[in-house]
Amino acid sequence: xxxxxxxxLKLQAGYLxxxxxxxxxxxxxxxxxxxxxxxxxxxxxxxxxxxxxxxxHAAVDEMxxxxxxxxxxxxxxxEFLRQAIAQHDYAARGCAISADEIFVSxxxxxxxxxxxxxxxxxxxxxxxxxxxxxxxxxxxMAGHTGPIDATGRYADVEYLPVREENNFEVxxxxxxxxxxxxxxxxxxxxxxxxxxxxxxxxxxxxxxxAVILFDAAYEAYITDPSIPHSIYEIPGADKVAIEFRxxxxxxxxxxxxxxxxxxxxxxxxxxxxxxxxxxxxxxxRRHSTKFNGVxxxxxxxxxxxxxxxxxxxxxxxxxxxxxxxxxxxxxxxQLGWRCFGAxxxxxxxxxxxxxxxxxxxxxxxxxxxxVVGTPGSGFGPAGEGYFRLSAFNSRQNTVEAxxxxxxxxxx
Numbered sequence: 001x002x003x004x005x006x007x008x009l010k011l012q013a014g015y016l017x018x019x020x021x022x023x024x025x026x027x028x029x030x031x032x033x034x035x036x037x038x039x040x041x042x043x044x045x046x047x048x049x050x051x052x053x054x055x056x057h058a059a060v061d062e063m064x065x066x067x068x069x070x071x072x073x074x075x076x077x078x079e080f081l082r083q084a085i086a087q088h089d090y091a092a093r094g095c096a097i098s099a100d101e102i103f104v105s106x107x108x109x110x111x112x113x114x115x116x117x118x119x120x121x122x123x124x125x126x127x128x129x130x131x132x133x134x135x136x137x138x139x140x141m142a143g144h145t146g147p148i149d150a151t152g153r154y155a156d157v158e159y160l161p162v163r164e165e166n167n168f169e170v171x172x173x174x175x176x177x178x179x180x181x182x183x184x185x186x187x188x189x190x191x192x193x194x195x196x197x198x199x200x201x202x203x204x205x206x207x208x209x210a211v212i213l214f215d216a217a218y219e220a221y222i223t224d225p226s227i228p229h230s231i232y233e234i235p236g237a238d239k240v241a242i243e244f245r246x247x248x249x250x251x252x253x254x255x256x257x258x259x260x261x262x263x264x265x266x267x268x269x270x271x272x273x274x275x276x277x278x279x280x281x282x283x284x285r286r287h288s289t290k291f292n293g294v295x296x297x298x299x300x301x302x303x304x305x306x307x308x309x310x311x312x313x314x315x316x317x318x319x320x321x322x323x324x325x326x327x328x329x330x331x332x333x334q335l336g337w338r339c340f341g342a343x344x345x346x347x348x349x350x351x352x353x354x355x356x357x358x359x360x361x362x363x364x365x366x367x368x369x370x371v372v373g374t375p376g377s378g379f380g381p382a383g384e385g386y387f388r389l390s391a392f393n394s395r396q397n398t399v400e401a402x403x404x405x406x407x408x409x410x411x
């Protein structure tokens with residue numbers, strides 16, 4: 001028999017969102033008369049912007065002609081898309097990120113996991129708690145952790161507890177670390193990081209030699225002009241940070257899959273013999289070996305996001321979901337519940353009422369209001385006692401969900 005990767009055996013529970021799906025499916029089968037409103041998984045509901053659809057249709061037509069047909073494309077992404085990203089998402093914000101530092105991919109979730117390929121097997125990782133589960137699970141799979149303990153934390157990981165009493169600020173590591181996962185606007189809490197906060201993190205990484213893995217998948221939801229959209233707005237970040245971005249929540253690409261990762265030329269790691277090595281070179285080698293590129297049709301659709309029409313349509317999409325978030329926050333605050341986020345982010349993070357655990361609240365919300373959310377404990381031990389609701393839904397469902405919750409939980 002073939003030997004397995006024993007690190008997978010440390011993962012004691014299934015991935016959070018499939019587990020939610022299983023529970024909801026069982027409830028729906030037992031109660032077919034109830035309409036369930038799903039506000040758990042952060043999947044978009046509104047159609048792709050018309051400019052994107054038009055560009056994809058035109059690209060399909062190109063594929064139907066011998067003269068304009070495209071086969072394998074460049075693994076790093078077509079130049080037209082990388083140039084558009086560099087101009088609109090970085091140069092426009094004063095970030096000196098060039099097109100050749102951008103790698104187009106099929107999703108930030110994949111990139112957050114795959115980036116571990118270029119780091120050693122003895123790196124020490126710092127992860128916020130609560131946190132997007134992919135960060136911790138993929139490090140477990142890669143062998144960067146010890147076993148899990150009774151609290152749900154893995155050995156050999158530096159957990160950075162994010163607490164309500166500290167306004168969900170992320171504390172600096174207490175122990176030396178090699179990799180630091182930061183996500184702003186944050187999933188799941190919906191909180192953002194000020195310029196001062198990000199500057200402190202960049203300075204910490206410069207002083208210690210750590211690499212920041214910065215997930216900015218929700219940057220388009222930032223409405224406060226003082227909040228940075230990219231870590232590269234902070235001087236020196238190109239020497240200490242890798243950034244993940246996505247078209248999924250910005251332009252509705254969850255079903256079409258297009259994202260990118262920035263690995264700056266100035267960023268270095270260290271080989272076992274002590275030599276400095278370009279992480280850009282390593283990632284380029286990994287990317288071109290294990291990935292064959294995002295389809296041309298999808299990349300043409302992504303390019304259209306940056307057209308004047310596309311930009312206006314994307315702003316409408318973002319405003320739509322942010323209005324859902326505002327309605328959620330105001331509607332549930334009326335119950336006396338403590339609500340966070342849902343201002344510069346599409347997620348509402350709420351304190352479960354009374355002494356209710358997050359999974360108990362999940363069951364109550366499902367059985368009484370027929371609404372699905374995400375238990376905070378699924379994001380880590382510090383998420384216990386909290387609950388996440390997503391603003392990615394239709395306006396009708398959002399309003400109906402709020403009304404149901406208010407009706408069933410008003411004291």
